[in-house]
């Protein structure tokens with residue numbers, strides 16, 4: 522009997538998912554806004570510096586700017602007049618003009634060097650064009666400068682030092698240098714380096730926004746406790762699971778409470794979800810921000826109701842023509858867990874329908890939803906799998922990619938996390954990664970190399 526499903530491999534289903542998502546529109550945001558705004562933005566274009574860092578030769582120490590030619594190479598101290606001051610934001614131009622040799626670079630119009638002397642200079646201040654080193658104050662007869670007091674010494678005894686203590690113009694960043702590529706995360710360091718490099722705005726994409734909803738008449742509201750009677754009802758855990766996974770993947774989640782196995786109720790819930798409003802009892806589970814006005818949703822993720830049961834409500838909605846519904850694909854993916862999958866567009870928003878078993882939903886997120894979020898965010902294609910040696914042996918189902926929760930040991934090898942049964946969500950508690958065993962592998966032996974997907978937000982070895 523036909524199940525109405527298309528059989529396909531994991532790669533094929535990933536490609537089908539990615540065909541529905543494109544990077545969100547890029548906007549230019551001021552650096553100050555980025556520093557205090559929402560986290561998790563992604564750069565929408567390559568970023569090049571406009572200005573040099575440092576923008577001029579700068580003192581790396583408080584001390585005296587000297588011309589090495591004035592100091593004996595053998596390190597014998599000399600006493601020289603102090604002819605000026607260079608402070609951060611207040612360079613010693615006057616003295617530079619008085620002292621600059623005919624060859625002095627930017628100040629090249631200066632008269633020939635006429636005075637032998639030094640300039641008192643503070644860390645970060647421009648080094649006069651004629652000077653080529655800074656001698657730290659503690660290495661001189663002055664000993665130290667007193668903060669806040671006027672400096673009055675007229676001469677200083679100092680000697681040549683092994684290091685110049687000058688940060689050369691552009692030694693950190695030169696104008697035109699590539700600071701970061703499109704798809705990089707907008708990190709605190711990137712905001713700072715961009716500011717230093719003379720930029721005022723960054724082209725960014727906002728965090729994708731993902732609506733999450735659970736289906737199943739057996740579901741009690743998430744987080745409201747369990748039912749100890751024999752009602753056959755269980756707490757909805759998937760909507761919390763997926764909302765947290767969405768957030769760990771760098772997107773915002775709008776979670777909607779569980780929807781019963783009723784096609785009209787699901788259609789109404791989908792309408793509500795794509796409007797960007799969360800259910801009254803739920804919240805926007807992304808960055809801290811005021812209660813949401815309706816905002817665009819970029820993706821809808823549902824769990825449950827996607828297999829072959831009589832009450833499988835997602836299948837029922839997908840099978841019934843509706844103006845709001847397009848591009849339906851119901852798939853039997855060669856994967857365990859995560860075999861039944863579907864995708865479609867609801868009011869033109871891409872909709873990924875994952876199976877209801879919590880471990881299947883978890884695996885489906887890692888394999889299908891995470892790449893979709895990355896694509897929406899415009900994140901650089903991220904080869905996230907690592908090669909790790911297996912510390913355990915197990916059998917894998919023939920003809921299906923087998924995804925196995927593993928934990929990383931101190932050696933770097935990974936160990937199968939054993940749960941009481943294949944679908945035990947408690948096994949996920951001990952995992953920091955998922956091993957992805959190819960469909961043609963039926964036995965994993967100790968020492969075999971595996972492809973391993975690290976889990977967002979779970980540091981490797983956390984559970985070792």
Ligand SMILES: Nc1nc2c(c(=O)[nH]1)N[C@H]1C(S)=C(S)[C@@H](COP(=O)(O)OP(=O)(O)OC[C@H]3O[C@@H](n4cnc5c(N)ncnc54)[C@H](O)[C@@H]3O)O[C@H]1N2
Pocket residue numbers: 735736737739740755756757758759760824825826827828829830833858859860861875876877878879881
């Ligand atoms: N005759 C067949 N039966 C099943 C097949 C099949 O091919 N033929 N596939 C099996 C596989 S594999 C999976 S996976 C499940 C997926 O089924 P559904 O997507 O329809 O999921 P449900 O039936 O709604 O739920 C499955 C299981 O998970 C529990 N669940 C569902 N939602 C939640 C939630 N939000 N929080 C916690 N737990 C949830 C639900 O109570 C069920 O126990 O189908 C097999 N059957």
Ligand code: MOO
Pocket residue numbers: 856857858859860861876878881944
């Ligand atoms: O394929 Mo189902 O997702 O094994 O549990």
